[in-house]
Amino acid sequence: MIQINPKNSELKNIIILATGGTIAGTGEEGKTTNYTAGNIDIEVLVSSVRNLDKIANIYGEQIANVDSNDITMNHWLTLANRINELSKQDDVDGFVITHGTDTLEETAYFLDLTVKTDKPVVLTGAMRPSTATSADGPLNLYQSVALAASDLSRGHGAMVVFSDGIYSGRNVQKINTFKTNAFNSIEFGCLGYMRDNIPFFFNKSIKPHTIYSQFDVTGLTELPKVSIAYFHIDADPSIIDYFAQNSEGIVIAGAGSGTFSSNWLEEIRNLETKGIPVVRSSRIGNGIILTDSTIDKYSNCIPSYTLSPPKSRILLTLALTKTKDYSEIKRIFAEY
Template sequence: MTRPRVAFIGTGGTIASIGKGPLDTVDYGSTGNVMVAGAILDRFPEVQAVAEVFAVPFSNIPSPNIHFPQWKALVECCDRLVREEPDLAGIVVGHGTASLEETAYALHLCAKVAVPIVVTGSQRPSSALSTDAGLNLVNAVRVAADPRSRGLGVLVLLNDEIQSAREVTKTSTGRMQTFRSPDFGVLGQADGDSVNYYRRPVRAGAPDTVFDIRALDALPRVDISYSYAGSDGTAVRAFLAAGARGIVSAGFAPGFCGPGDLEPLRQAVRDGVIVVQSTRAGSGRVFPSTKLREYGFLTADNLSPQKARILLSLALTRTTDPAEVARLFATY
């Protein structure tokens, strides 16, 4: 039986890291020993038992440093792979877990290929005792190769769990079960015997998306203002001075900014800046209350502040009309 062909793009991260020894699960980043994609596949040859997996060269970079230039390059890389590999079943992207959810959501909003894209990483370096790197990679390949993964948008696979890029977030610094979808739970699981799905996302995502970053040199500046007891609007004023075209307010639950942030944010709206109210709570919708409507603030629905920032940046590449931006937030 012919094995499905799956591409593996390595961008670095813990999954690519080699520490000082098998008990080094904390300080491995200090070694500077980060494997390229091909070396990761060689370290875990078991992956070839589930698919014909080939490495795709890409830059190794710490995940906190990954943003628009790398998102654009990944979108273009996926385009090229589908164009040059007509029998390609799916694509796996290895990524550091620190910003994995942001890259996954950016690809979910921007990728144009029909084959599944699955983003994976690990909590322990590949050199560590009981590392999760190998099994996460194998399961990500299995999910990417599964025809049932098509049409679900970009997926995230760690700890045997399949999650939607829109919904998943990192919830723990070091625990293996760190990636969770707080409001809705997993889409399915990659168990030892089979890949199983139990629900489908209903919000729009790759490849059926209106956003296209391939012709862009940059995204409009959007910043996040984090509310806390005593926050006084200094961050908002600094963001506006830096040229922000949008601000996401990471407010108190269920969705309102600190009193000191309110007037600078209202002034931003009067100046034509789009303000989206999110919450720092970690889950749940921000409700479109009477006050938020009076202020001219849009709501982030249940998107985290970091994901609302990505969607707002992309929305501003298409429109500055608040009503249209609100429609995009309700769609994606």
């Protein structure tokens, strides 16, 4: 429970769950590189954003303070369960998660599938540390709080706000290594835009999420291990056998439309009777992966449709908490 004592009863009550990242990073004054991520806490972060208290009553909680490359599934479980717990409070209206950008899209999709509320859940971060000239974190955080406080934001699943754009947790991707407009949804477009503190919605994801998702992580202390194998010319097929010995499922970041060589296919055929599902995704990042008569003749091969390799891994991980039946996992990938 969080004790809610609003300073302004006319404003919404928004919980900020901080995990670190560049938005909480510091470095040489004015510079955008060679900084330390997750170096300031939630109180300092919130106090750095002007007029934040004019759009919502803010309550902060530090979940972690790390570079997003150090985010783990344990952090995911903590976040999902904390949101699910707090969302039961009638006086909590929405959530903002501050997060490093390198793995933000993965956390967004996990929360999209596992939080059990239609209250707004918004993730954001920054491409420049707090000490940089023209740091982008304050505006991203300001707009994220504004989005979470808007009645228009209910029922959209987990969302990402970045550089004036609103993106769905399922489709958002990081598309640039350093520019401040580092996120997009490629062919699917954004859900809408933020202009100052006002959201404008134009699209909506039709895939199951949040209260419509079949996945529930309540009571789970660990998740099934799923590995990603990256295919390239002359890629050693023995990596498939290694992952099979150390994972419950495998995602292949294949070439083109999720394809790979005949010797990789032979390794995958050998897994058919071992109960290890293999999801075919693509390293391309655009397009759709459909059933292939040559590859998917083996029952354990599953097309990822439009999910990237990291997001395919998340869906396969959650699917394995429900079933190990190949046909049911295929149904889940077709639905989600």
